Amino acid sequence: MARDENRERRRRQIAEAVWRLAAREGLEAVTLRQVADEAEVSMRLVQYYFGNRTTLLVSALEMLNADAEAVAQERVGALGDLSPPELVRAVLMELLPLDEDRRRRYVVHSAYFVRFLTDPQLQQVARNADPALESLLESLLDADPSTRSDDPRADAELLIAFAFGLQAQMLLDQLDGPHALRLLDRTLDRLLPESR
Amino acid sequence: MARDENRERRRRQIAEAVWRLAAREGLEAVTLRQVADEAEVSMRLVQYYFGNRTTLLVSALEMLNADAEAVAQERVGALGDLSPPELVRAVLMELLPLDEDRRRRYVVHSAYFVRFLTDPQLQQVARNADPALESLLESLLDADPSTRSDDPRADAELLIAFAFGLQAQMLLDQLDGPHALRLLDRTLDRLLPESR
DNA sequence: CCGATTTTGATGCGATCGCACCATAACACG
DNA sequence: CGTGTTATGGTGCGATCGCATCAAAATCGG
Numbered sequence: 001m002a003r004d005e006n007r008e009r010r011r012r013q014i015a016e017a018v019w020r021l022a023a024r025e026g027l028e029a030v031t032l033r034q035v036a037d038e039a040e041v042s043m044r045l046v047q048y049y050f051g052n053r054t055t056l057l058v059s060a061l062e063m064l065n066a067d068a069e070a071v072a073q074e075r076v077g078a079l080g081d082l083s084p085p086e087l088v089r090a091v092l093m094e095l096l097p098l099d100e101d102r103r104r105r106y107v108v109h110s111a112y113f114v115r116f117l118t119d120p121q122l123q124q125v126a127r128n129a130d131p132a133l134e135s136l137l138e139s140l141l142d143a144d145p146s147t148r149s150d151d152p153r154a155d156a157e158l159l160i161a162f163a164f165g166l167q168a169q170m171l172l173d174q175l176d177g178p179h180a181l182r183l184l185d186r187t188l189d190r191l192l193p194e195s196r
Numbered sequence: 197m198a199r200d201e202n203r204e205r206r207r208r209q210i211a212e213a214v215w216r217l218a219a220r221e222g223l224e225a226v227t228l229r230q231v232a233d234e235a236e237v238s239m240r241l242v243q244y245y246f247g248n249r250t251t252l253l254v255s256a257l258e259m260l261n262a263d264a265e266a267v268a269q270e271r272v273g274a275l276g277d278l279s280p281p282e283l284v285r286a287v288l289m290e291l292l293p294l295d296e297d298r299r300r301r302y303v304v305h306s307a308y309f310v311r312f313l314t315d316p317q318l319q320q321v322a323r324n325a326d327p328a329l330e331s332l333l334e335s336l337l338d339a340d341p342s343t344r345s346d347d348p349r350a351d352a353e354l355l356i357a358f359a360f361g362l363q364a365q366m367l368l369d370q371l372d373g374p375h376a377l378r379l380l381d382r383t384l385d386r387l388l389p390e391s392r
Numbered sequence: 393c394c395g396a397t398t399t400t401g402a403t404g405c406g407a408t409c410g411c412a413c414c415a416t417a418a419c420a421c422g
Numbered sequence: 423c424g425t426g427t428t429a430t431g432g433t434g435c436g437a438t439c440g441c442a443t444c445a446a447a448a449t450c451g452g
Contacts, residue, residue, distance in 0.1 A: 010429095026310045028224035032410065042431055049429095053410065111310045114222045117303060117367060126368065151382075157371070158358075158379045165361030171313060172322065175353070183354045186347075190386050206399095228440065238401055249440065 011049050011063070014039045018060035023107040027115070030057065058121055061112055065129050068105055084144035085192045088159070091137060092184060095163040097170050098177050106167055134160055144192065155191060162187060207245050207259070210235045214256035219303040223311070226253065254317055257308055261325050264301055280340035281388045284355070287333060288380060291359040293366050294373050302363055330356055340388065351387060358383060 017039035021029045032053060036043040050056035072094045079090055097103035116126040134156050141152035149155045166183060169175040175183075213235035217225045228249060232239040246252035268290045275286055293299035312322040330352050337348035345351045362379060365371040371379075 007429095022310075024314060026223065028222075031408080033408080044431055044433095045429080047411075107310065107313060110306070110313075113309065113364075114219075114303065114307045117306075118220060130370070154379060154382060157365075157375075158383060161361035161365050161371070161379065162354075162358045163361065164364050165357035165359065168309075168360050168364070169353075169357050174326070175357070179353075183350060183357065186350060187354060187383075203399095227438080229438080240401060241399080243441075244399070 007049075010041075010045075011059070014041065014046055014049060014056075015060040015063045018056065019064060019104060019108050022060075022111040023104050027057065027111050032056075054121075057112075057115075058125060061108075061122065061125050064105060064108060065125065068102075069129075071101070084140045085188070088137060088140050088144075088192070089184070089188060091133070091140075092159060092163045092188075093181070095160075095167055096177070096180055096184075097167060103171065106171060110168075110171065130160075149191070159187075159191070203245075206237075206241070207255070210237065210242055210245060210252075211256040211259045214252065215260060215300060215304050218256075218307040219300050223253065223307050228252075250317075253308075253311075254321060257304075257318065257321050260301060260304060261321065265325075267297070280336045281384070284333060284336050284340075284388070285380070285384060287329070287336075288355060288359045288384075289377070291356075291363055292373070292376055292380075293363060299367065302367060306364075306367065326356075345387070355383075355387070 014035060017035045018030055021034055021038055030053075032043050032046050035056070036046050039046070046056065050059055076087070076090050076094065079086075082090060094102075097106050112122060112126070115122045117123070137156035137159060138152045141149050141155050163184070166175065166180045170177070170180050210231060213231045214226055217230055217234055226249075228239050228242050231252070232242050235242070242252065246255055272283070272286050272290065275282075278286060290298075293302050308318060308322075311318045313319075333352035333355060334348045337345050337351050359380070362371065362376045366373070366376050
């Protein structure tokens with residue numbers, strides 16, 4: 001039904017306004033009125049589609065995560081057949097803000113971060129995003145015959161933590177894309193010495 | 197003069213209230229009235245010591261950083277004479293929320309994070325904190341004869357990014373202290389193979 | 393010990409917040 | 423064709439925000 005598509009487009013239009021505001025000035029700038037202005041709709045419309053501010057924040061985050069996963073799968077898939085080490089690299093690269101799209105997304109994530117720590121509802125949303133990534137990496141490290149890892153799970157966790165660290169440094173402009181990739185490859189070379 | 201000591205104690209008392217509020221509910225909860233309540237002083241007093249909200253936020257962050265550096269130097273120094281590799285480990289451990297003090301501090305940092313990206317004033321404060329750490333690590337990696345690093349600077353950057361990643365995962369309760377230390381030691385073993 | 397300065401308190405103002413209520417198009421469907 | 427659901431707009435209310443003003447207590451220097 002075209003009705004639902006319109007509905008979904010509207011919600012997305014408003015959610016994108018939330019993302020822009022959160023990235024630009026933090027969650028406290030995400031007020032019903034500012035979101036309405038940014039999305040160029042009436043405040044009443046924001047209320048209609050999301051009810052109250054809390055569910056607006058939660059929904060916008062859920063949509064951002066769903067978006068991220070779809071884009072990531074498509075981008076990694078578009079690379080064609082990759083060897084496990086190449087896949088590991090591609091997956092980790094997905095966590096780096098290497099284009100404006102991802103940068104904005106991870107800035108938004110960092111705006112939510114503190115809330116993740118205390119708000120049970122948001123904590124739930126945050127937890128749903130990660131473990132799939134970790135087990136994917138673990139299985140890749142386990143499957144790769146050239147890996148000498150005695151503990152694929154530890155190495156998966158380690159690589160994810162490292163990638164998140166690179167992400168933060170890039171957001172702070174203390175690391176640019178090529179530099180971060182150099183550091184990533186440097187640790188991958190140490191981790192998977194025979195396959196690269 | 198005792199006057200100045202009192203003054204400094206007052207400022208600290210108020211800044212600590214800012215930290216608690218920011219850690220508990222984010223920067224948007226840091227209002228003049230809430231800070232006053234949390235610090236158990238009048239709102240006017242907060243105004244008196246910090247003027248307006250902006251300088252309150254900036255000053256509280258500066259005090260937090262100064263505090264962190266003092267504590268870190270003392271704690272690392274208290275370990276006595278360490279070999280370079282041991283020092284590297286000690287410095288990196290300082291970045292992990294291994295006690296309540298550090299946890300709260302890094303939660304506060306994450307509350308400020310988004311602002312670091314856009315607010316020039318806060319960006320300045322954030323930038324002042326890091327580079328010393330990096331060059332310290334670099335010189336340690338360079339000085340250590342057992343290090344086979346061909347690029348101490350790259351390895352220093354790499355280790356810092358990794359530590360920040362571990363920090364984030366710990367804050368999210370996706371990694372506990374011992375687990376994070378295991379991952380840290382795992383990468384240090386790979387990085388400094390002969391000295392550990 | 394007294395005038396000056398520092399420190400603390402109470403209160404008011406304009407702006408903005410989330411949210412609710414009411415009204416009216418637009419469309420769906422029996 | 424009429425009726426009920428969906429979609430959009432305008433507006434008012436109580437609470438809270440940052441900040442300023444007025445005022446008094448506490449402390450210090452001569």
